[in-house]
Amino acid sequence: MIKIKRPKPLKADLHLHTAEDPLDRIRYTAKELITKAAEEGFDVISITNHHQMTFNQDLYSYAQERGILLIPGIELTIQRRHVLVLNPPPHKKCSDFFSLSKLHRPETLIIAPHPYFPGTYSLNGYLLKHRTLFDAL
Secondary structure, rough: OEEEEEEEEEEEEEEEOOOOOOOOOOOOOOOHHHHHHHHHOOOOOEOOOOOHHHHHHHHHHHHHHOOOOEEEEEEEEEEOOOEEEEEOOOOOOOHHHHHHHOOOOOOOOOOOOOOOOOOOOOOOOHHHHHHOOOOOO
């Protein structure tokens, strides 16, 4: 039998919010979150604050120094539903599912967060209707 060496699994969280988020009441800053993620052994994180990116070279370097890959991300509201976009193209407005489809690129990941959570911001039926737009749940 041939033993295949498998790559180390990555510990990741791609849906995180911080004090910089305009909609959530969170006490910890992006740097505090990165520090805690490093302490907990995370390899990859994405800060996906609502309607604004919390990502810059300083944060990227800060994460990298702690052994974490920080992926740029944002949580958008599309037709009153939440959608995560990781590594979005710069300066793109997105207010409906048609404009969301224009964000698709090989290096961009579109995720349906909490898709069936009972609440007004979950995708629910929109997920099935627009399933080809999403790369992950």
